[in-house]
Amino acid sequence: MHINSPNRFGMRSATLKWIVLTGAVVIGLIIAIQLYWLNHIYKLEQKQFDTNAVKSIRGLFEDINLSDSPGSHLQQMVTMRPSRNTFVVRISNLPHKDTLVFYLTRELMDFDILTECNVALYDKTKQDYIFQQNIPSPASDPPLKSEALEVYPANYHYILLHFPDRSAYILSQMNLWIMGSIVLVLVLIGLAVSMFYFYKQKFLIEIQKDFVNNFTHEFKTPLAVMKIASEVLAQPGIIKQPDRMEKYTNIISHETEHLQNQVEQLLKMAVSEQNELRVKMESIPVKEIIDQAISKLQPLVEAEGAKIEIKIEDDDIAIKADKTHLELAIVNLIENGIKYSRTPLIIIEAGKNGTESYISVKDNGVGIDKKYFKNIFKKFYRVPTGDVHNVKGFGLGLNFVKKIVDAHNGRITVNSVPGIGTEFKIILPG
Secondary structure (H helix, E strand, O other): OOEEOOOHHHHHHHHHHHHHHHHHHHHHHHHHHHHHHHHHHHHHHHHHHHHHHHHHHHHHHHHOOOOOOOOOOHHHHEEEOOOOOEEEEEEOOOOOHHHHHHHHHHHHHHOOOOOOEEEEEEEOOOOEEEEEEEEOOOOOOOOOOOOOOOOOOOOOEEEEEEOOOHHHHHHHHOHHHHHHHHHHHHHHHHHHHHHHHHHHHHHHHHHHHHHHHHHHHHHHHHHHHHHHHHHHHOOHHHHHOHHHHHHHHHHHHHHHHHHHHHHHHHHHHHHHHHOOOOOOOEEEEHHHHHHHHHHHOHHHHHHHOOEEEEEEOOOOOEEEEOHHHHHHHHHHHHHHHHHOOOOOEEEEEEEEEOOEEEEEEEEOOOOOOHHHOOOOOOOOOOEEOOOOOOOOOOOOHHHHHHHHHHHOOOEEEEEEEOOOEEEEEEEEEO
8 A cells, every 4th residue: 555645646636537427428429329220220211112102003003904093092091001011002993913013113113112022912702912023122133932921811912011121121221320320439449449548558657657656755855864863974974973983874774675665665575567477385384474574674673563463263273375465565565554644543354254264354453444455466566645745655565466466366355444553464375
């Protein structure tokens, strides 16, 4: 856990996130509107097809004597629509097959219905079709066999027109609209992906910028302190003030050790980035690892007045792991717990849960808000808060811990309540 005192990063990230979210919503709305208009155009094309079909039927009545009542309204003639693709036209007189097919073909072409049509002539006395024939699309070859049409019993003669490819034909009439919409949707999706990528890149740039700032501050302050201390030690009369000389010598030693630790942390991270983290698995007593981790932090424990409690189910519990790397992971977690607590109390628990082993490090520090959980293990990331100003770092500690746990094929969980404390639990396979 690393805490960034200024909240600027959080504000920048939130603003950028809202911009990207707004852009995504706008793109979604544009796509929805485009799909709505496509559907609307499809319905208009359906109506236009029906209108042209009715006009063709009207022309057929003008070409052939089909009705004893020429003044009858055409809507009274189209007595049934068994489906969207089928028209049943009532007639008084049965026309000759060739005559019907000839004039119907001409009328369909005149009104731009250039799709396949199955025509049948129903005789009320026979209660069946007296013929069926396929009128192919002008752009296709005639089929080998006409589709068998369903009979609709009636007490009058009628002509049945069935358009099997009606929907496909209407869609073909919309090719320009469909292609344009597909291109627009692809462009918008590409724009949305680009915005997301831009947000991700911007997020990484901001994190790296904060890292550079933290890096500069982390090294600038100790170097300034060491410079002042060295100037004091260079004074001619310092040899006569042993207490003062010891004080400034200790300051230089402390700051040198601090810088050395930071450099080592950066080098470890660089090595883990260049090569896969290699672990040497062996069976090690859990208590031994925890004791050694605490001993390495003893100066910090004493300086901060920290209390550490160890709760292990069984002192003989062993864990299969890489001793050096796992110890480093525990050191990082304990160090964080001490750094971010005013009166540090660290509780370390270890044990087994079925076939898995676990090591838990709890603290009573400032805690982490749940919304930051997904980012705390990212390299350079530091939780934005104004509560702690005296803690510095590169945002590498938890990232390195995660790499160690991953190399062991394990997992690490976090549970935290702001103002109460945080628990990190390392879980390793048995």
